Amino acid sequence: MSSRAGLICSLAALSWSCPTNCPEEEFDCRGVCVLEGSNGPQHCGFGELCHDCPEQPFPNTMGFCSDPSQGHCDFMCRSGFADCNGRRDDGCETTLWDDPANCGSCGNVCHGVCAGGACTTKVAEGESDPAGLAVSEAGIFWAARSGDSLQIRQGHTDGTAPTVVASVDAPRGEPVALAIAGNNLFWTTGSYLQPDGGGGAIYRLQLSGGGSAAQLAAAQDAPGALVALPDHVYWTNFGGGQVMRLVLDGGTAEEIASGQLHPRTLIEDEGQLYWVNEGADGGGGAVMSLHLDGRGAPVRISDDGTLSDGGTVPTASAPTAVGVVRTLPDPLATGFTARVVCWTDRAQPVIWATTGGAPFALTFPQAPWDPRQLIGGSETIYLLDTAAGALERLDRLYILGSPDYAPPFRLFSLWLPPMSSPVLAAMGGYGIGWIDGSNIWLR
16 A cells, blocks of 8 residues: 555545555545646645645636645746735736836846847947957957947946947957957957058956956957967967967967968867868868867868758858757767757858768758858757848757757747847857847847
């Protein structure tokens, strides 16, 4: 018999209510065996105490089992509502979906638009040639130009104007990049190398503790894409065709790859660097990989790939972006241990992917198509498509190649305000940020 009964049911004790003999991992609910852990509003309590929680008389509430051992019920708020005033008589009086004073949670004030429980704020408008974007727990940062001056600016969600955190001289060139590692904000200037030895530079600013911007490297040829790690910073020289590395706190700039044809869009994943060689009119487009320490030669991973119709085509005729997705290699695995490298190419309207073998089309062909950026994550990848004017998402990439999750897949647009001229997006602990024309948004 069930150990919960605590008594031996005797046929002679006819006045007793005999407990049901339930299998392991189930319990007796008034004569019905119920799976352990099912003490919800339909099975609150054990044995004769087990009952259904009644409907609640308070607005926007539902019953739940507050004390399974005693069969006690209470109310909880329905999805999208909350009891923000602490009064029981009016139940869950506050909607969290669109209340600017309680956006997503009680007391979370939204100075922008609250929709779907998320706050979208225009943190800056009318910025001068904004580029580069970094989002972290420290906030949202971007670069803006005024002539040959490059300002690094920080946005705020309380309605106040952006703050200038640094300003450096930097002639115009390629788009700049920003990156955050710990308490440090890094940026490239994008300036081309000049005959007099001047040119692009790499800077660092401590976000707390005061101080001014420190130049880490100078005389660079159109430094663009940037990766910041705790001990090193890496960047591409678009004009010089190099991938560079610098050891922080005392290091000097070191070339780890050369002869690359217009490299940009640099990312890092588990000790590997990946970047896109944009190429030129005569070709030369490629997606490349190299170990962080620069050992060996760069490896081209963008071989010809297979489309959903079976056709084989080049995958990097005009590549634009690269990202990495972490996904499960098999149903019994734990952790995101399978690396899926993805990239986009203007010539073919799909996201390409490889797990080490031949590239394959991860998505169905899409139109319109002008891919600018990929942001990878755990079982998810985001695509900024300027032609569609949207930041799109592909998620639930559990086990690529298994029958239930065999590509190609379809992209879905995130709920964001309509974009007229999207430039760049970034994600971090502070939310999702993006540049649309001359405006900076944060959600």
